[in-house]
Amino acid sequence: MPEEDHSQASKDYRSEIPQRSERFFLKGSNELDWGMKNRLASIFDPRSGRTVMLAFDHGYFQGPTTGLERIDLDIVPLARWADTLMCTRGILRSTIPPTFRGGVVLRASGGPSILSDDLSNEAIALSMEEAVRLNAAAVAVQVFIGGKNERQTVRNMTRLVDAGNRHGIATLAVTAVGRELTRDARYMRLATRICAELGATYVKTYFVDEGFDTVTAACPVPIVIAGGKKLPEKEALEVAWRAVQQGASGVDMGRNIFQSRDPQAMIQAVRAVVHDGETPEHAFALFEELANRTASPATAPAGA
Numbered sequence: 001m002p003e004e005d006h007s008q009a010s011k012d013y014r015s016e017i018p019q020r021s022e023r024f025f026l027k028g029s030n031e032l033d034w035g036m037k038n039r040l041a042s043i044f045d046p047r048s049g050r051t052v053m054l055a056f057d058h059g060y061f062q063g064p065t066t067g068l069e070r071i072d073l074d075i076v077p078l079a080r081w082a083d084t085l086m087c088t089r090g091i092l093r094s095t096i097p098p099t100f101r102g103g104v105v106l107r108a109s110g111g112p113s114i115l116s117d118d119l120s121n122e123a124i125a126l127s128m129e130e131a132v133r134l135n136a137a138a139v140a141v142q143v144f145i146g147g148k149n150e151r152q153t154v155r156n157m158t159r160l161v162d163a164g165n166r167h168g169i170a171t172l173a174v175t176a177v178g179r180e181l182t183r184d185a186r187y188m189r190l191a192t193r194i195c196a197e198l199g200a201t202y203v204k205t206y207f208v209d210e211g212f213d214t215v216t217a218a219c220p221v222p223i224v225i226a227g228g229k230k231l232p233e234k235e236a237l238e239v240a241w242r243a244v245q246q247g248a249s250g251v252d253m254g255r256n257i258f259q260s261r262d263p264q265a266m267i268q269a270v271r272a273v274v275h276d277g278e279t280p281e282h283a284f285a286l287f288e289e290l291a292n293r294t295a296s297p298a299t300a301p302a303g304a
């Protein structure tokens with residue numbers, strides 16, 4: 001039991017100073033509850049307001065994707081440069097060290113595999129109780145606006161939003177574009193806005209060459225871009241740079257990091273673009289420098 005406090009005279013209430021009340025740094029997120037904001041601050045770095053999410057959940061429908069055959073050997077060493085890891089619960093439990101201190105975004109939808117003729121036929125694949133148990137900061141769900149299973153996947157999202165809001169866990173809506181749909185700003189504006197209107201805490205979408213600034217402007221919550229298929233490193237850095245310059249709050253990048261010829265150098269170069277505002281030219285020079293160091297490590301001293 002604490003001892004009685006007799007030091008009244010020395011107390012300092014500074015009653016003339018109004019209590020500080022800071023606005024939360026993330027777009028559209030000021031009215032969220034403390035737990036949700038705290039989790040979002042483990043995904044987005046409050047210093048830059050942005051995130052580098054390392055995505056390696058691809059196995060949930062395509063098994064051992066190139067570059068993800070051995071997550072223990074190839075992905076775990078990259079985690080120190082990731083603000084957030086995006087993965088399935090199976091990989092998190094089996095392979096990711098629980099000492100990881102950044103945010104974890106868990107894949108929460110699934111069902112069809114690459115052998116199926118309809119990838120959009122997804123169901124919710126994770127309970128919120130399990131997300132809480134695994135200390136997830138957010139859950140991720142695929143939403144196929146305009147697709148065959150539009151209604152079902154929107155419903156998956158809204159059910160996760162309701163459950164997530166009860167527990168203070170964010171919902172990342174991933175706008176998935178079927179082959180039959182055009183990936184342009186008009187479509188991305190529609191898809192991201194619908195997800196935000198129906199409650200997604202933040203939205204992942206693809207960068208588009210024309211008018212991406214209108215996509216971020218029309219979406220009232222943060223947008224992160226998916227990396228997409230593997231590009232030459234300089235082009236991938238350019239896409240990341242153009243996206244953040246046009247209002248994206250970061251990247252959720254997978255193949256362009258883990259399929260790079262030097263994934264450790266690439267994730268550091270992506271960080272330079274996203275957090276430090278480096279140009280793609282500078283970031284690519286950093287990539288080359290780091291990759292060259294790995295290729296020709298300093299000669300070990302004699303007798304070592």
Ligand code: R5P
Pocket residue numbers: 055056057058086174226227228229252253254255256
């Ligand atoms: C896709 O199946 C996953 O949701 C990935 O997390 C997402 O597509 C990002 O990975 P990538 O940068 O390889 O497109």
